[in-house]
Amino acid sequence: MATASDFSIRSPRQEVLAGARDIIPLVVGAIPFGIIFGTLAQGSGLSFGATLGMSAFVFAGSSQFIALGLLAAGSTLPLIVLTTVVVNLRHMLYAASLLPYVQGASQRWKAVIGFFLTDEAFAIAIRRYQQPDLSPHKHWYYLGAAGAMYLNWIFCTWLGLTVGQLIPNAAAWGLDFAMVATFIGMVAPYATTRPMVGAIAVAGLVAVLANGLPHKLGLMVAAIAGVTAGYWLETRLMQRVKG
Amino acid sequence: MNDWLLVASMALVTFSIRYALLAFSGRISLSPSLVRALGYVPPVVLTAIVVPAVVFPDGETLGLGWQNARLVGAIAAVALALWRKNLLLTIAGGMATFWGWQWLVS
Numbered sequence: 557m558a559t560a561s562d563f564s565i566r567s568p569r570q571e572v573l574a575g576a577r578d579i580i581p582l583v584v585g586a587i588p589f590g591i592i593f594g595t596l597a598q599g600s601g602l603s604f605g606a607t608l609g610m611s612a613f614v615f616a617g618s619s620q621f622i623a624l625g626l627l628a629a630g631s632t633l634p635l636i637v638l639t640t641v642v643v644n645l646r647h648m649l650y651a652a653s654l655l656p657y658v659q660g661a662s663q664r665w666k667a668v669i670g671f672f673l674t675d676e677a678f679a680i681a682i683r684r685y686q687q688p689d690l691s692p693h694k695h696w697y698y699l700g701a702a703g704a705m706y707l708n709w710i711f712c713t714w715l716g717l718t719v720g721q722l723i724p725n726a727a728a729w730g731l732d733f734a735m736v737a738t739f740i741g742m743v744a745p746y747a748t749t750r751p752m753v754g755a756i757a758v759a760g761l762v763a764v765l766a767n768g769l770p771h772k773l774g775l776m777v778a779a780i781a782g783v784t785a786g787y788w789l790e791t792r793l794m795q796r797v798k799g
Numbered sequence: 800m801n802d803w804l805l806v807a808s809m810a811l812v813t814f815s816i817r818y819a820l821l822a823f824s825g826r827i828s829l830s831p832s833l834v835r836a837l838g839y840v841p842p843v844v845l846t847a848i849v850v851p852a853v854v855f856p857d858g859e860t861l862g863l864g865w866q867n868a869r870l871v872g873a874i875a876a877v878a879l880a881l882w883r884k885n886l887l888l889t890i891a892g893g894m895a896t897f898w899g900w901q902w903l904v905s
Binding site for chain 1: 827835837850
């Protein structure tokens with residue numbers, strides 16, 4: 557187990573490798589989705605190049621799947637773009653979360669961090685940013701994690717496009733459960749204070765109740781409800797300590 | 800519809816959403832209460848992603864029975880995570896339980 561003091565002497569290269577290593581379970585979890593995306597794209601009318609281009613330039617799994625569905629249903633471009641905005645709104649919440657850590661970064665770093673900002677990259681990198689050491693190279697850790705996710709996503713899209721038809725039902729492998737297990741392991745250490753446990757419970761409950769909402773909006777609603785609950789519980793706790 | 804126009808438009812709006820706050824982060828003053836609220840974002844978001852993925856195995860129907868291997872695997876992962884605080888052990892144990900259970904109930 558590494559201690560905070562080991563981190564501060566890591567070189568950028570070591571940070572990149574550590575980030576790439578730490579995101580492996582989530583990379584594995586994304587494999588079937590990348591393959592399925594590439595396979596489905598063939599039947600949706602999107603060209604080979606544009607499918608790869610979508611994975612390379614948009615790099616946002618859920619919105620890519622929804623775009624395929626809308627394309628196949630004959631939707632118009634403005635509608636697909638509008639849906640993309642709604643589906644990816646949650647990334648703004650991640651950006652807000654990263655604000656304290658990027659305030660000193662160059663505009664180039666901010667653009668890089670923004671481009672690669674997915675659920676998985678955020679989940680892995682925020683833990684590194686929250687560690688107490690003052691390493692100036694934490695962005696490199698982010699780049700390693702996000703870069704591994706990115707290359708895997710493009711490669712799996714290509715796999716789906718080329719040999720997707722030959723790969724037996726990628727959805728049934730259960731590899732995506734790796735993401736579930738990883739996120740559970742990442743949430744557990746947070747569950748130490750009462751407000752945090754309350755926030756997690758509210759988020760889980762609201763996510764179930766809001767599951768029927770389209771475009772991943774349930775995730776946003778649950779996140780806002782959970783954050784509000786945690787903040788409110790913490791405020792009450794502080795007042796009680798004061799009073 | 801032009802494929803590349805679609806890709807370019809989607810890329811543009813996605814990047815704008817991700818980058819906007821970061822771009823102006825120098826001009827955004829973070830009040831202590833906002834920082835306090837943002838501290839809840841990571842675990843809350845991860846929970847909001849995980850719970851539906853577990854209790855809606857097909858994405859729509861609630862599956863709270865023993866036939867739901869995702870639920871059993873998740874319970875094992877939660878127990879392991881709280882017991883041993885070791886991420887790799889949680890992932891391995893959760894995956895093994897999930898696959899084993901899936902094999903049992905199929």
